[in-house]
């Protein structure tokens with residue numbers, strides 16, 4: 001008897017709450033925040049260049065809304081002691097995106113934070129991404145980091161990521177299931193109650 005394995009898919013959700021952060025689905029209204037972040041000279045040295053035209057960012061987000069193969073989030077502070085909330089809304093800290101599902105492995109990236117994001121933001125946002133991916137049914141991860149982006153290489157290697165190749169200035173990494181579980185456990189004080197989320201969108 002053959003048993004058909006159903007492969008996980010990346011799904012969108014309106015929001016995912018962690019400990020001190022919320023990942024909220026990016027929409028067209030976030031275009032100017034994302035545009036400014038992608039153009040930020042302290043943050044974009046190791047990112048693929050995006051268009052210098054703000055209207056292209058709006059179009060990118062409109063296309064994203066129709067693309068069910070990825071989930072793109074803005075990272076917000078649930079509460080941010082010492083930082084006043086932004087006028088009319090929560091404090092936006094950065095972005096992160098899940099994309100390129102390959103069987104049981106997912107890719108994540110477009111990971112950027114404002115330079116003054118609180119220090120826990122990087123690790124908590126990474127842990128939220130891994131928890132969400134496990135809920136979707138993924139078991140491992142793959143991603144690329146530009147050569148020379150040493151701090152980010154170190155960050156991923158601390159999580160157990162292994163270099164599996166280099167191509168066109170990019171280092172390719174994988175992170176297996178055991179290392180994901182180990183890191184979620186090792187860094188559990190950053191995400192003590194796991195995640196809560198809105199229903200999957202599709």
Ligand SMILES: CC(C)(COP(=O)(O)OP(=O)(O)OC[C@H]1O[C@@H](n2cnc3c(N)ncnc32)[C@H](O)[C@@H]1OP(=O)(O)O)[C@@H](O)C(=O)NCCC(=O)NCCS
Nearest residue numbers: 043046111112113119120122123144145149151152155158
């Ligand atoms: C990638 C990015 C989101 C990471 O965020 P970051 O804040 O720089 O991440 P850091 O590695 O400095 O970690 C932040 C803090 O968490 C701490 N931390 C990181 N990993 C940790 C770990 N495994 N255990 C405990 N603490 C950890 C760090 O020590 C640091 O604290 P400090 O500021 O008190 O030293 C950010 O650097 C960024 O936006 N970079 C530009 C875009 C980019 O290159 N993106 C990656 C593309 S692949």
